[in-house]
Amino acid sequence: xxxxxxxxxxxxxxxxxxxxxxxxxxxxxxxxxxxxxxxxxxxxxxxxxxxxxxxxxxxxxxxxxxxxxxxxxxxxxxxxxxxxxxxxxxxxxxxxxxxxxxxxxxxxxxxxxxxxxxxxxxxxxxxxxxxxxxxxxxxxxxxxxxxxxxxxxxxxxxxxxxxxxxxxxxxxxxxxxxxxxxxxxxxxxxxxxxxxxxxxxxxxxxxxxxxxxxxxxxxxxxxxxxxxxxxxxxxxxxxxxxxxxxxxxxxxxxxxxxxxxxxxxxxxxxxxxxxxxxxxxxxxxxxxxxxxxxxxxxxxxxxxxxxxxxxxxxxxxxxxxxxxxxxxxxxxxxxxxxxxxxxxxxxxxxxxxxxxxxxxxxxxxxxxxxxxxxxxxxxxxxxxxxxxxx
Numbered sequence: 001x002x003x004x005x006x007x008x009x010x011x012x013x014x015x016x017x018x019x020x021x022x023x024x025x026x027x028x029x030x031x032x033x034x035x036x037x038x039x040x041x042x043x044x045x046x047x048x049x050x051x052x053x054x055x056x057x058x059x060x061x062x063x064x065x066x067x068x069x070x071x072x073x074x075x076x077x078x079x080x081x082x083x084x085x086x087x088x089x090x091x092x093x094x095x096x097x098x099x100x101x102x103x104x105x106x107x108x109x110x111x112x113x114x115x116x117x118x119x120x121x122x123x124x125x126x127x128x129x130x131x132x133x134x135x136x137x138x139x140x141x142x143x144x145x146x147x148x149x150x151x152x153x154x155x156x157x158x159x160x161x162x163x164x165x166x167x168x169x170x171x172x173x174x175x176x177x178x179x180x181x182x183x184x185x186x187x188x189x190x191x192x193x194x195x196x197x198x199x200x201x202x203x204x205x206x207x208x209x210x211x212x213x214x215x216x217x218x219x220x221x222x223x224x225x226x227x228x229x230x231x232x233x234x235x236x237x238x239x240x241x242x243x244x245x246x247x248x249x250x251x252x253x254x255x256x257x258x259x260x261x262x263x264x265x266x267x268x269x270x271x272x273x274x275x276x277x278x279x280x281x282x283x284x285x286x287x288x289x290x291x292x293x294x295x296x297x298x299x300x301x302x303x304x305x306x307x308x309x310x311x312x313x314x315x316x317x318x319x320x321x322x323x324x325x326x327x328x329x330x331x332x333x334x335x336x337x338x339x340x341x342x343x344x345x346x347x348x349x350x351x352x353x354x355x356x357x358x359x360x361x362x363x364x365x366x367x368x369x370x371x372x373x374x375x376x377x378x379x380x381x382x383x384x385x386x387x388x389x390x
Contacts, residue, residue, distance in 0.1 A: 007340045008376040014348030015369055020077060020100075021067045022365025023060050025352060028052040029122040030132075031063040045124035056360040071107045071117035073366030074100055075143035080377035082149035087384035097150055101159065104143055109135040112189070114168030116140040126246055128191050136188050137174060138257075140166050141201035148208055160212055167209050167218060170202045182228035183221070195242045196229045197257040203229075204261030204268075211268035219269050226265050229258060230277045237277075237284030238300065250300045252289040253313035259285060260320055282324045285317065286331065294334030306354040311339040312371035319382050336379070339372075 028049045029035050038044040052059060078100040085093040109116050116135030123130045130136070144166035151159035175186035177194055184194040185202045203225035210218040233239055239258055240248040262278050265271070288300040289310070296311040297303055318332035343351045349363040350372045363369065 003340060004336060004376050004379045007336075007344060008373065008380065010344070010348035011350070011369060011373055011376065012348075015077070015365075015373060018067075018365065018369075020074060020103075020365070021069055022073075022363060022369070023058070023065065023067055024070055024073075024119070024121060025053045025362075025364045025367050026119070026123055027060070027065055027068075027121040028063075029124070030068075030120075031060070031065045033063050035122070042124060042129070045122075045129070046126065049124060054360075056358050056362065058362045067365075068120045069103065069107060070120050070366040070370075071104060072119070072139045072142055073370035074104050074107070075117070075139070075146040076366070076370040076374040078104060078143075079146035079149045080374045082146070082153040083377045083381035086153045087381050094154070097154070101147065101150055101162075104146075105162065109133050112169050113172035114170075115144070115162050115165035116169040116173070117143045118188075127193060127244075128188075130188055130190070134188050134190060135169060135173075137170060137185055137198045137202045138187070140169055141205045144205050145208065148212070151212075163205070164209055164213060167206055170206065171221065174202075179228055179231070181224060182231060183224045184228045185225060193242065193244075195247075196232060196239050197241070197254040197261075199225050200229050200258045200261035204264035207265040207268040219271075222265055222269070223271065226262065226274060230274050233277055233281065237280035237282075238288075239281070250288075251298055252285070252296065252300070252310040253307075255281070255285055255289070256313040256317035259317055263321060278321070279324055282317075282321050282328075286325050286327060289314065290331055290335060294331065294336075294338035296335060296339070304354070304356045306343075308339070308343055308350050308352055308368045309371050311335060311343065312375040315339075315375035316378055319379055332379075344372075 026049055029045060034048045038048060078097065081093050081097045081100060085097055107117065109118050112135060117139040118133040118135045119139065120132060122132050144163040147159045147163040150156065170185060173189045175192045177184045177192060184199045187193045187195050187198050203222040206218045206222035210222065229239065232243060238250050239255060240250060241254055259278060259281050262274060266275060266278065289297045295306060296314045298305055298307045298310050314335050315332060318328045322328040345351065345361065350368045352360040352362050352364055352368055
């Protein structure tokens with residue numbers, strides 16, 4: 001695992017030099033020029049976002065897009081720092097942990113029932129428009145999980161209270177669609193979408209908080225949400241992103257979100273009713289999202305684009321679920337070697353995507369650097385835990 005440690009150290013220097021701030025692949029509407037030229041038109045907003053995302057040349061400085069703090073990215077960095085503190089006892093990590101936790105508390109979206117976080121940019125998808133800092137169940141779940149990691153690393157009850165507060169946001173501020181006795185939480189407070197990975201992330205958080213607070217309603221609600229997503233698992237073990245006609249794709253990192261959240265539910269509650277779903281889901285993940293040399297695939301049915309987020313989530317999923325498949329360790333190690341060799345720059349940062357005819361080397365703090373830092377730190381933590389260090 002020396003390759004992971006060397007890679008992390010190089011990336012860590014880069015992230016700290018950038019002071020945890022940067023651009024995002026979806027931040028085009030942070031440009032006052034593009035925002036004005038979009039005339040609040042859905043198609044123009046999408047066109048601007050996708051153009052800046054695909055272009056391998058970073059035009060953001062020319063378009064006056066500011067570098068900024070991304071709450072989800074900071075959450076991933078907090079989680080990684082908590083794991084590194086546990087295995088190194090390096091007080092620099094403890095200091096950084098406190099800094100990131102304070103910063104995230106300051107960036108929490110205001111006016112909701114509990115702690116919650118959104119993106120630091122306006123975001124337009126084919127389905128809905130999300131204004132800057134509108135909290136999402138995805139961002140909130142990742143940041144709250146990071147606070148739980150910080151709680152486990154330090155014993156600081158304030159971190160547990162932050163995570164518990166995030167449960168109030170999920171339970172009280174999000175729309176909740178019912179399907180018999182099953183439920184699906186909305187993506188944000190302003191929509192009623194049913195997105196499988198988002199619902200599972202919320203359920204996984206409720207279950208993990210339950211493991212600390214022993215509040216039975218959290219467990220019961222989590223199980224109803226998990227049951228909803230399991231209902232829509234296909235016979236081959238996969239899940240669509242969602243069930244609407246324009247959202248029926250299958251990709252690697254959202255599948256990883258579902259699997260990781262399902263494992264949170266099982267581990268936190270001891271309820272193994274859905275373990276068979278985890279087994280066949282992970283088998284699909286193993287067999288469809290990696291080439292023989294470890295190259296990560298974004299979609300299950302084609303190779304390109306090769307995306308750093310897919311690589312990072314692949315490392316995390318393969319590590320956390322390794323007991324469910326005999327090939328998991330070997331694929332994870334191949335993936336690590338491939339991504340470090342092919343997508344890490346000599347300056348320490350990771351490239352965004354490899355496409356068929358070019359590589360997009362733009363550095364994105366959340367999508368690329370925070371995700372890979374999170375993945376590398378978890379690998380190191382897992383190895384030390386197996387050695388009895390953590």
